[in-house]
Structures are given as C-alpha cells and as structure tokens.
Amino acid sequence: EAQVTQNPRYLITVTGKKLTVTCSQNMNHEYMSWYRQDPGLGLRQIYYSMNVEVTDKGDVPEGYKVSRKEKRNFPLILESPSPNQTSLYFCASSQRAGKNTEAFFGQGTRLTVV
Amino acid sequence: AQSVSQHNHHVILSEAASLELGCNYSYGGTVNLFWYVQYPGQHLQLLLKYFSGDPLVKGIKGFEAEFIKSKFSFNLRKPSVQWSDTAEYFCAVSGGSQGNLIFGKGTKLSVKP
Numbered sequence: 001e002a003q004v005t006q007n008p009r010y011l012i013t014v015t016g017k018k019l020t021v022t023c024s025q026n027m028n029h030e031y032m033s034w035y036r037q038d039p040g041l042g043l044r045q046i047y048y049s050m051n052v053e054v055t056d057k058g059d060v061p062e063g064y065k066v067s068r069k070e071k072r073n074f075p076l077i078l079e080s081p082s083p084n085q086t087s088l089y090f091c092a093s094s095q096r097a098g099k100n101t102e103a104f105f106g107q108g109t110r111l112t113v114v
Numbered sequence: 115a116q117s118v119s120q121h122n123h124h125v126i127l128s129e130a131a132s133l134e135l136g137c138n139y140s141y142g143g144t145v146n147l148f149w150y151v152q153y154p155g156q157h158l159q160l161l162l163k164y165f166s167g168d169p170l171v172k173g174i175k176g177f178e179a180e181f182i183k184s185k186f187s188f189n190l191r192k193p194s195v196q197w198s199d200t201a202e203y204f205c206a207v208s209g210g211s212q213g214n215l216i217f218g219k220g221t222k223l224s225v226k227p
Contacts, residue, residue: 031213033214033215035217040123040219041219042120042204042217042218042219042220043158043204043206043217044217045214045215045216048212048214050212058214090157090158092215094213097212097213098210098212098213099144099146099165099208099209099213100146100165100166101146101213102148102160102163103148103160103215105150105157105158105159106157107156107157108156108157
C-alpha cells in the first residue's frame, strides 16, 4: 500500500532534549516536506526537499533541521525543543516538485514540549 | 509571494443544507489548486484537485469546486451535507517551479444531525 509513515504518532518531551521525528514514503517520490499545524494558522511549511541531498527552508524553519540522505526518508530534527514547538506535525511527499502533482500526507505526529 | 484566504473560520449547518466554502488565492502564474479534508484526529485527505481543463472539478463524497481564474477563486461546494462531513477543510495552492503547497487557515464545518 502506498503510504507516508511518520513515527512516533505522539510524543511528550522536555525543553532542550533533542528529538527526531521520522518520515518514510514507499512511492519513490522525489519531493518531501514537513508542515506544522496550529489552531487558526492552518498548515505552514517548515522544510522541503526536492530530491536526495537537496533541502531548503519553508516558511517557519527556525528551530528545526532536516536531512535527506535517502530518497524514501526525510527526518525532522529538533535539536533543542522549546514549548512553542508544541504542535501537530505532518510529513508529505509528492512525485516531483513543480506542477501537476499531488501531495500525500502522513498520519501526523502530535508533539508536546513541556 | 503566494497566499491563500479562506473566508470562513467556522461554518455550522444542519444536515441536508447546501455548502459553499470560499477560497481565494494570490499568485499571478499558473497554479494547481486543492481542497483537503481533515476528519477529527486524522490526517489530511485529498478531496479534489484542479490542474487544468474543465474548471468545474468533481471530487470524492459528492464535493465539487469551481476554478474562476478572473476571481482567483476555488470555492468548494456540496449540495446536501451529512453529519459525517463534520471536519476541517483546507484550500491549498501550488505554483512556480518548486510547486510548494501553500495552505489556507482552514474552515471548520460542523453539521448538526
């Protein structure tokens, strides 16, 4: 089954403790991205990757890192999480960057930083 | 920069009422347009998409949307809503060479049985 898989689904952590949220897709998609969803703000893009070893900042990249060493994986790293990063995070992938392609979303990761 | 506006934050309807959710975008070039739905506690699912061609697009679950280029709009419609349509709806646009997806802030739809 074609899917985008995120882990973990739920995470509670303390301020400053490094964490990684994994994202994997099995559709051989070139383009992957991370969003955070906050009430009243919709989804905002954190980082995106157009292919292996090609990543770039989205609209809200501060406090986050990503890597794209393999096509299927696009982990989101919070080196020193803070309470304002408490949010619902979604990973998405699409066949390629550019036009005429739709995004597939993971199930989401609800992160709470205390 | 691209942006997407969804006019209604929260819409409350009774079952069988008709639905129209507004979406306007700002981008001067060719765009792809999407509506996603998020049921409570779930991830985003694609309702429908517009790439080119017929500006009236039919999606899943009886939803449709009309692309009006002159108005930069892509409103979502359904003739008769059901209680199971209670969800949050997001309009999104992508354009340009990178095609990053830009979302509106979402509209919560509550359908009373």
